Amino acid sequence: MSQERPDASTEFIDYNDCLSTLGANPEGLTREQAQQRLVEYGQNSLSIEKGDIALIMFLRQFKSPLVYVLILAAAISLLGGHAEDTIVIAIILVINSLIGFTQEWRAEKTIESVKKLIEEKSIVIRNGEELEIPSIEIVPGDLLLLNAGEKVPADARIVFERNLHVDESLLTGESVPIKKDVICLIEKPHYYEELNKVFAGSFVTQGRARVLVEKTGDQTVLGEINRELQEVEKEPTSIEIRLRRLSIFFLGLAFSFLILTLLLGFYRQIETYELILFSLSSLVSAIPEGLIAVITIVLSVGVYRLSRKNVIVRNLSVVETLGLVNVICSDKTGTLTRNQMMARRIFTPNNYYEVSGVGFDVESGSIFLEGCGPEDCLRSDHLHKEIDVEMKAPINREGLRKFPDLEMLLSYLALCNDSDLYTECLTENDPIRKCTGEDQIWRIRGSPTEAALIVALEKTGLHKYVLDESWPRISEIPFTSDRKFMATLHKPSLAVQEDHPSLANQDSNLLIVKGAPERVEEFLNKSSGTKDVVSDFASQGLRVLSCAIRHLPKDHLQITEKDLASMEFVGLCGINDPPREGVKDYIMKAERAGIDVIMVTGDNEFTAKAIGKEVGIYRPEKNDRSLVGDIIDAMDDDELRHALEQRSNILARTNPIHKLRIVKALQNSGKIVAMTGDGVNDSPALRQANVGIAMGITGTDIAKEAADIVLQDERFESVVDGVDEGRHILNTFRRVVLFLTSTNFAESFVILATLLLFVNPVLLLPLQILWVNLVTDGMLDIALSLEPKEKGLLDQPPTSMAERVLSRQTILRALFYGAIMAIIVMTVYFLYLGQGAKLRTMLFVSLIVTQWFSIQNCRSPTKSAFTLGILKNRVIWVVYVIDILLVAILFILPPLTTLFELVPLAPLDWILVVGLGTLVFIIEEVRKRVAIKMQN
Known part of the structure; x- marks a missing residue:
């Protein structure tokens, strides 16, 4: 841990007094002094929060209320003597966690590969000699020699300079190099106005200088920004909020069905063992065990698609949040422009x-x-x-x-x-x-x-x-x-x-x-x-x-x-510094998608407005406005929020505090904010934003650590493409939830109906329900997640964060599908009543077959499967074949047949089940066609 520096300020005092305060001399420090100060003040490096170790990253995948419910179901299964059910649930939890862990681990490794591996060195004067040392060994009081093309390793005061120009864009966002001088300044309110100093993280573009190091590591301006970054708490992502809501819904649903099952069991005076079995079946039927795994796969598919566009996603859950973004706060230099004059x-x-x-x-x-x-x-x-x-x-x-x-x-x-x-x-x-x-x-x-x-x-x-x-x-x-x-x-x-x-x-x-x-x-x-x-x-x-x-x-x-x-x-x-090619087209594309693009830059207002006009962000004829940092300083948070609501699309001369306040003000207005940036000055706002997006080539390590997404090609277009992918994922999420929920409703309806209608009910085993939920539904869900992307997603307005995936309309549709499937299964129940093991086998098979037809209904809430193309999603048909083979194996292999308590079925039994199953598809197709005609 580095020691705090003395309180004596060195900013605005005479050079000789500065030397005295820092205990330095014109010949540089001695080696002994330098070593002592290295021990006293620590290395010249930032205390960047380290990534989680592999074990913590793996265990974090279990942090979900829905996972807790599955663990509860596994525990009940174990207590009820059904160890096989417990093992199945445990396997699916581990598989889900491995998928999420693998994606996060790969993303972190990709980020590390983007970082520069070459150790930076600097030239210092010690004992009157010029020495090249690792930059992390620089200490306060050192004299440094800086030349064109070199990175400034610490905050330092200029002792001598010859035509020194420094690029501070990664700190301030100002794209034009700053001319530095050896002058004594009166006190300035902002560090970037101190022209007699250079700051860690900036680059010498022209000239040379000798400078006296005043601050290193966490005490530099760079370090102050880094500390502010660590204090910013990241808001939960959209999908985390939605999954929490879904977990609460399914938890309530599961316990509601469990209580109803217990009440009906007591009313029917069912034996304790059977009642435990029925209760476990009821609990398992109401929980979509495969939801967490399928959502992880859906997000992973989205991450893969984005990776092909040079977009590295560090956090799986943020992909879906991209689909909700309605404001993009974009840095100018290096994002909208190339940062090349x-x-x-x-x-x-x-x-x-x-x-x-x-x-x-x-x-x-x-x-x-x-x-x-x-x-x-x-x-x-x-x-x-x-x-x-x-x-x-x-x-x-x-x-x-x-x-x-x-x-x-x-x-x-x-x-x-x-x-x-x-x-x-x-x-x-x-x-x-x-x-x-x-x-x-x-x-x-x-x-x-x-x-x-x-x-x-x-x-x-x-x-x-x-x-x-x-x-x-x-x-x-x-x-x-x-x-x-x-x-x-x-x-x-x-x-x-x-x-x-x-x-x-x-x-x-x-x-x-x-x-x-x-x-x-x-x-x-x-x-x-x-x-x-x-x-x-x-x-x-x-x-x-x-x-x-x-x-x-x-x-x-x-x-x-x-x-x-x-x-x-x-x-x-x-x-x-001209706009990147294609930026204007994508800004127009974002506008059509209901997304506001705001330029947030450290550059002067005149330059920002000119670039804003060129790319279509700033249009005075549409009452677009601009704000500068000094005006933002004079505003309280409510005034800033109001100004941003009045189409203030150009925000110039902004510093890190301004950027953070801007993101918070937009979020307080109910906006879902994506923030792009590459510099250290962008980092606090990147972490605060709902989606933080850092540049992969020019971006600093601090910016990449703060971001959720890293753009390897640094193209603004990738942000808009990410929104498009996020909207597709959100629609896929809805389809998956609809499919799984309708299945859970069907299973629960069947269990409750049998308990209510029959004295000695024959129910599906918990293991059979797990097979339907995890194997049949799991594979079909994956196929559904690979449904081709709809056209025109960016021509639609963004979805509100408050809008639930399980909306009232979705629940009604799931109840409708579930009721149809339950009626078909109960029809089979009545047809095979009194046939014991064969009845249970037919119930199991009929539940699987109804899922095959239900998946076609869930591809679109309004469009016919024939309109979409019945064969367009070929993965669904591959899953059909695989599931048929797996079901056949259950009937062929004696150990599995015994475990699942199945008996052989005749060809007419299979024909009956498939024939009844088609009604699930036919009824919904008729409903959609009637709805379309009524709408027209």
């Missing part, structure tokens, strides 16, 4: 261009004259009235010669650039062979914004490394948040004339400036006249960069801000 629109004084493609993938998409590409024109008034046919093609290396303005702009933006692109293999390849195509993924070093400019260049067939060789950099003015621009000076090489004729100028050095349009405008020799263009780009949520150049004498080798004058405007580039 991309150039979208380009302007030069001669043309407008549009860029297509997917994120950093150079090989996807191209650059077109605006209005000629696959995305078509975004603004018709910018189009040329007539465009040459050849110009409608994607602009490649050869075609670029027709657009020297584009070549110059892209080249200058790539030269005045500190980022880089590289590919990474996704699979293990032959080291001699380069991985290509689907085997590789494009990665970046440095700023995502600058990387987007390089991607645009590479789409045309030009390469940054060639430009860097042709125009080597000799001086620079680095970008800062105060300057809002970057400038570089380049001298020409001999290859310029041949490789880049558009850029050729051997007699001068090239000065390039790139930055915010308003700053670059200050350096121009004349106004660019692009104010309207900049506003147009910005209104679409694009981050706009302007570029200008100036030629300087070849002996001019150093630049200062004084040189940034009389520059020539080259063009503009609009960049954003």
Whole structure:
């Protein structure tokens, strides 16, 4: 257990005082000091709740009221001398638990395989020397060296930095890297406003720094969020609530029938042994022993279907809850968007261009004259009235010669650039062979914004490394948040004339400036006249960069801000983190399904609204609204709930506390909430949500631990597909419960009727009832659970959590089916009255046969089996064959025949039973057809 740190705050005090408070020095800690602090404060790791051990996970499967009832039935069977019944019930309980345990265990192992197995290391300064150590050994007072591409391992104060930019999106949701500085700040209300500090879990995208570690492990901002996460109690899932209600229903039903059986037995003065046997039969008949196992199988089938769509389900019971979801709270960065900045629109004084493609993938998409590409024109008034046919093609290396303005702009933006692109293999390849195509993924070093400019260049067939060789950099003015621009000076090489004729100028050095349009405008020799263009780009949520150049004498080798004058405007580039392909269609699909999609992001309101408009979440014409974190802070819970009910679909500048409050407010409005996210900042809300959904690739381990579902492909579409699958499971759940309940009613009606009508009743044995409930019904239930998915589930409104699976209508239908089956079985009873063992055998067989026909009735509450396709669910017919063979075995093998107290039957007996059994199907088919005609 790590020790708490001293109360002395280090946030807003002088650097030297900070060193003193932490007991550090400019040369770093000594090895002895570091070891002592490691013992004192503990490892630099988070106290993440560990998963259950296998035994606990297995025993948890027995946690159900219905299971408790089955255990009670097994105990009564044992006390009544029917050990075989006890063994059968025990076997089915173990099988059910193994199914649930196997699924949860596999899900946990899959999650572990997704996590990175490579131990993270960091460079620290100790005794004045640079050492590479495991990040978990970092302690307060350590001096760290951070470079581009590295993960920040602890909360630390910046001592020295050079152009340091940090991506804090996993903490804050803000997609744009933050520029950090060595400055003394006045107190800030939020950690993400402390620009002189870096925080564990963030990434250095650009520059380098030396930082002084202030907090490690659970004391970091990351640790605080993790502690809040552990305090969030997970609400029971929909199916857990429904199963609890069903258990109470069946428990009441079982004891009601048991009491009626006892009362009738005493009235008939039946002997004690027989009365115990009858009571046990009554109890067993009223309990759907196979329900838990079948529901587990139904959910497992749903989990398998989702796994084929790269969706890992950690908790079986949450699959059905997906079908009830009526609000999806989606993170923007990495979920609705790819978290990969991309150039979208380009302007030069001669043309407008549009860029297509997917994120950093150079090989996807191209650059077109605006209005000629696959995305078509975004603004018709910018189009040329007539465009040459050849110009409608994607602009490649050869075609670029027709657009020297584009070549110059892209080249200058790539030269005045500190980022880089590289590919990474996704699979293990032959080291001699380069991985290509689907085997590789494009990665970046440095700023995502600058990387987007390089991607645009590479789409045309030009390469940054060639430009860097042709125009080597000799001086620079680095970008800062105060300057809002970057400038570089380049001298020409001999290859310029041949490789880049558009850029050729051997007699001068090239000065390039790139930055915010308003700053670059200050350096121009004349106004660019692009104010309207900049506003147009910005209104679409694009981050706009302007570029200008100036030629300087070849002996001019150093630049200062004084040189940034009389520059020539080259063009503009609009960049954003674009929506994922297909997101808009799926958001519309969700809307048709009665599901509200709300964007919850740490990004600024302007960017969030722009992306919201693009994907169809934010539509001012439909009175959609937006809220920002500061306004949420000023609201109490009731005001927040009311604001969310008024179509506040864009929630920007939100922190972890905001997200948690938002989910709770929606739940207090009666909403079933699915929350998506990948960052640490999403974790408390992921756990609070009815369905927490984490991203599998970019998601943090904390987010995955908090979630119920992990999306391996990180596609928003998978969420909507999950809702579709959840609705199918809910319908399957209803069908299964209807089938099992009607069987239980039939068995109970038969037992009560025989006790009421006959002095010396002959009843089904408990073991025979268990066979019907577990073998025949169990297999048919599995077949019913594999009924093909209905079309148009997402065109229907979501079901309310309050709506019971055993609704009044379902109970009436089950009573109707049960009564028909009971009448048929009692008909057999009267026909074979007085024939002892043969009567019991006929009752057993007739109950099995009626189930064969009842299953067809339960496939749909309204549609005829012929409309559905009598042969469409082939699994049912396979089960028919298997069940016939199993029943035949009972009659063929003497030990089983004796155990079940069966006698041989004549062919006419079988014909009679099957003939009467068809009435179950015929009567219901007639009822459905009459109901359809009346409805029409």
